[in-house]
Amino acid sequence: MSATVIDGKAFAAKVRGQVAEHVTRLKDKHEITPGLAVVLVGEDPASQVYVRSKGKMTVEVGMKSVEHKLDADTSEADLLAVIDKLNNDASIHGILVQLPLPGHLNEDLVINSIDPAKDVDGFHISNVGLLGTGQKSMVPCTPLGCLMMLRDHHGSLSGMDAVVIGRSNIVGKPMAQLLLGDSCTVTIAHSRTKDLPEVVKRADIVVAAVGRPEMVPGDWIKPGATVIDVGINRLDAPEKGEGKTRLVGDVEYDSCAAVAGAISPVPGGVGPMTIACLLANTLTACCRANGLEEPAGLTA
Ligand code: GUN
Numbered sequence: 001m002s003a004t005v006i007d008g009k010a011f012a013a014k015v016r017g018q019v020a021e022h023v024t025r026l027k028d029k030h031e032i033t034p035g036l037a038v039v040l041v042g043e044d045p046a047s048q049v050y051v052r053s054k055g056k057m058t059v060e061v062g063m064k065s066v067e068h069k070l071d072a073d074t075s076e077a078d079l080l081a082v083i084d085k086l087n088n089d090a091s092i093h094g095i096l097v098q099l100p101l102p103g104h105l106n107e108d109l110v111i112n113s114i115d116p117a118k119d120v121d122g123f124h125i126s127n128v129g130l131l132g133t134g135q136k137s138m139v140p141c142t143p144l145g146c147l148m149m150l151r152d153h154h155g156s157l158s159g160m161d162a163v164v165i166g167r168s169n170i171v172g173k174p175m176a177q178l179l180l181g182d183s184c185t186v187t188i189a190h191s192r193t194k195d196l197p198e199v200v201k202r203a204d205i206v207v208a209a210v211g212r213p214e215m216v217p218g219d220w221i222k223p224g225a226t227v228i229d230v231g232i233n234r235l236d237a238p239e240k241g242e243g244k245t246r247l248v249g250d251v252e253y254d255s256c257a258a259v260a261g262a263i264s265p266v267p268g269g270v271g272p273m274t275i276a277c278l279l280a281n282t283l284t285a286c287c288r289a290n291g292l293e294e295p296a297g298l299t300a
Helices: 008-030 045-060 076-087 107-111 125-132 141-154 172-181 196-201 253-257 270-289
Strands: 035-041 064-070 094-097 161-165 185-189 205-208 226-229 233-236 245-248
Touching: 008 045, 008 141, 008 270, 035 045, 035 076, 035 270, 045 064, 045 270, 064 076, 076 094, 076 107, 094 270, 125 172, 141 172, 141 226, 141 270, 161 172, 161 196, 172 185, 172 205, 185 196
Parallel strands: 035 064, 035 094, 161 185, 161 205, 205 226
Antiparallel strands: 233 245
């Protein structure tokens, strides 16, 4: 069997197109422009790349984009003051504080100081609680992207066995909640899980989010299962030339693709969906803030 490739790049472009259409309608009918503010503290190169890309795509879908770049030694009080100002700015509907933050800043405190209604990352403790109790919330972007891809591929996920490998607050735990919300039977596996290959082999859906390059080989996968690879790992690739690198996921692509029914590649799978969902969340937050109907198909 050779797996269907789940093309996240194309799907993300479609989602951004839908967001852009809604933004045009909001502007034309209600004279409202959704606004997204991204706060970056310090000069982490990977974070700078993400933030640039977020800003560009925010503008491309017709939204207002604001960036706050703060020095690495910014005090907690100064960062909280920036967030407070954004919380009270009616032209801003989404606030994202890029993680990781420099070590002297308390990440939980900072995230929980964002107005939950503007928390487009879905990391605020209120949103975590709302998601966990099946109530309307802001949903973390990467798991939301995975859910959209799975729904697009399968239609209903009801009754499927899903195994999420990884228990992070950003991906693993919210992913499990979303799959449970769609009536999957969900297992969260992690580094202490006994007989991990056996556990994974039971799954109709495998979501790998461990951050370990090519950890999941094809012989752990049930024939025909759907594999969603959240990992983005950069490995040295001397075969491509000196100093060159290549991106790999958390699953061994070739061996898994030979067994799976469907698989998302790295790059071009989940990655592009994360920013698309950030834009979708900003649109959702903007509609909720203005008492307008939420766009269908762009939320959990
Ligand atoms: N750093 C890496 N990914 C993310 C993300 O999705 N949200 C935030 N806030 N920071 C990140």
